Every structure is written in structure tokens, then in C-alpha cells.
Amino acid sequence: DAKTTQPNSMESNEEEPVHLPCNHSTISGTDYIHWYRQLPSQGPEYVIHGLTSNVNNRMASLAIAEDRKSSTLILHRATLRDAAVYYCILRLNYGGSQGNLIFGKGTKLSVKP
Amino acid sequence: ETGVTQTPRHLVMGMTNKKSLKCEQHLGHNAMYWYKQSAKKPLELMFVYNFKEQTENNSVPSRFSPECPNSSHLFLHLHTLQPEDSALYLCASSQDLQGAGGYTFGSGTRLTVV
Numbered sequence: 001d002a003k004t005t006q007p008n009s010m011e012s013n014e015e016e017p018v019h020l021p022c023n024h025s026t027i028s029g030t031d032y033i034h035w036y037r038q039l040p041s042q043g044p045e046y047v048i049h050g051l052t053s054n055v056n057n058r059m060a061s062l063a064i065a066e067d068r069k070s071s072t073l074i075l076h077r078a079t080l081r082d083a084a085v086y087y088c089i090l091r092l093n094y095g096g097s098q099g100n101l102i103f104g105k106g107t108k109l110s111v112k113p
Numbered sequence: 114e115t116g117v118t119q120t121p122r123h124l125v126m127g128m129t130n131k132k133s134l135k136c137e138q139h140l141g142h143n144a145m146y147w148y149k150q151s152a153k154k155p156l157e158l159m160f161v162y163n164f165k166e167q168t169e170n171n172s173v174p175s176r177f178s179p180e181c182p183n184s185s186h187l188f189l190h191l192h193t194l195q196p197e198d199s200a201l202y203l204c205a206s207s208q209d210l211q212g213a214g215g216y217t218f219g220s221g222t223r224l225t226v227v
Contacts (some may be wrong), residue, residue, distance in 0.1 A: 034215070043115070043203045043218030044156070100146075100169070101205075101216055103156040 004088045009108045012078045020073040020107055022088030027068050032091050034101070035062065035073050037084040044087065044103070047073065083111045116140045119204050119219035127227055128194060134222045136187040136204030142217070144210050145187040147179060150201040150221070162187060163210050194226045 005023040012018040024033065035047040048055055048062045050071075055062040061074040075082055087106040117138045126132050136145065147159040161169035162181040176198075178190040187204055201223050205216040 036216075041220070043117075043205070043221050044216070045115070045218065046215030049215065100158055100161060100210075102158065103148075105155055 004090060004104055006086075006088050006104065006107045008105065009110065011110045011112065012075075012082075014080060014111055014113050015077050018075040018078045018082070018109065018111075020075075020086050020088075020109065021070065022072070023070045024088070024090055025069045027090055033062065033064060033068075033071050034089040034091050035060070036087045036089065036101075036103075037082075038087070038106070039081075039084045047086070049091075078109075078111045080111050080113060083109055085109070115217050115219060117204055117206055117217050117219035119202075119222050121222060122220065123223045123225075125225045125227060126191065126194065128196070130194075131190070131192040133191065134189040134202055134204075134224075136189075136219060138185055138204075138206045138217070140206060140217060142206035142208050143184050144207045145181060145184070146205040146207075146216070147187065147189055148203040148205065148218075150203060152200070156203065160189075161210075168210070191224075194224075196226050199224055199226045 032049050032051050034049040036044040037047050038044045048057050048060050050062045050064055063072045085106040085108050087103050120135045143164050145162045148156045149159055150156045158171050159173045160179045165181045176193050180188040201221045203218055203221045205218045207216045208214050
């Protein structure tokens with residue numbers, strides 16, 4: 001499986017934007033970039049995913065570098081409820097075992113009031 | 114509620130007990146998964162089912178036995194576990210193995226083996 005590298009932890013202030021980086025220098029052309037987050041005492045939650053173009057949804061934005069070797073998850077206004085572990089995952093875009101979600105250690109985001 | 118329901122939320126069992134974890138989804142998803150999350154370790158994929166058929170066993174010891182009677186239900190039968198099996202067990206589902214719409218996870222069962 002292609003690997004991703006994320007900082008172990010980050011801090012943010014409430015109502016400020018947060019940029020969570022992810023490096024994936026060995027990404028292949030068929031790998032999608034997925035982001036999940038896990039709040040305390042809960043299972044992971046899907047946030048967003050993309051292939052080449054930047055993506056936006058109600059939760060966040062995903063900015064993908066032109067060479068696709070890195071990406072950034074953007075939370076436009078952090079709230080206390082955004083404190084979680086954020087996982088950046090590469091995933092092949094077809095079925096079979098190669099399509100499974102394989103989690104790394106993620107980035108633990110703390111949000112200060 | 115995410116649409117994936119796991120029961121029980123907490124379970125304490127002895128090493129000689131037999132217990133089962135249950136996962137249920139009514140999202141119309143055809144693929145279901147068991148993950149294990151131990152303290153300070155990443156989530157580990159255990160089993161994958163697609164249309165009730167097991168498609169992957171990620172080298173899981175035989176004391177863990179999955180069962181998928183239909184696309185909506187997934188069980189994990191436990192017997193003669195070890196203390197190191199204590200962990201959060203998470204169930205997930207997706208529309209299919211491609212998972213284009215993402216995975217939906219349950220809240221997990223916190224298992225303690227004594």
C-alpha cells in the first residue's frame with residue numbers, strides 16, 4: 001500500500017482555519033486521496049476524497065498539489081467539535097483487497113477556545 | 114447514529130468465554146468490514162465481506178470467527194481470547210468494495226479480556 005506521512009499533532013484556535021498536511025510521494029495514478037477523522041470514543045467518519053482536482057464539501061476542502069505528491073485538508077473555521085484524529089489515506093479506485101482502507105497514525109488536532 | 118449499529122458497546126469477558134459482537138446496517142451497503150483498534154496503534158483491517166462472501170482475512174487468529182448471514186448483518190464470534198485482544202472493535206460498511214461513497218463506521222465495541 002502506498003504510504004502517507006502526517007504530523008503527529010497540530011493545534012488550532014477556535015474559529016480559525018486549519019490546514020492539515022499530508023505527504024504521499026509514492027502515490028500512483030489510480031490512487032484516490034481519502035480523509036477520515038475519528039472523534040474521541042467514536043468510529044472514524046468520512047470527511048472528503050479526491051483524485052486530482054481540489055474538492056469542497058460541507059465539512060471541508062481538499063487541496064491537491066499539481067504533482068499529487070501532497071495534499072492539504074482545510075477546515076475553514078475550526079470548532080471545538082473538530083478536535084479529532086485526522087487520517088489521510090491513499091486508496092485504489094477499484095475493488096478487491098487493494099481498495100481497502102488502510103489507516104496510519106493520523107494527526108491529532110487540538111482546538112483551543 | 115451513523116447508520117451502522119454495533120452491540121454491545123462494552124464487553125468484558127474471561128479467556129475461556131465465548132461471546133459475539135454484532136453489527137447491523139440498513140444503508141443498503143453490500144460490503145462490510147471488521148477493524149481492530151488497539152491502544153496507541155493504527156486501525157487494523159481484520160475481515161472483508163462483499164455480498165455475504167468473505168473476500169479477505171488479514172491473517173487473523175482463528176479465535177476470531179466472522180459470520181455474515183446477509184448484507185445487513187455481520188458478527189464476530191470470539192472464543193478463548195487473550196488479554197492482548199482487548200481493543201476497540203469497529204464495524205464498517207460501504208456501497209461496494211470500491212467504496213466510492215466512503216466507509217460508514219459504527220461506534221465500536223470496547224472489549225476487555227480478563
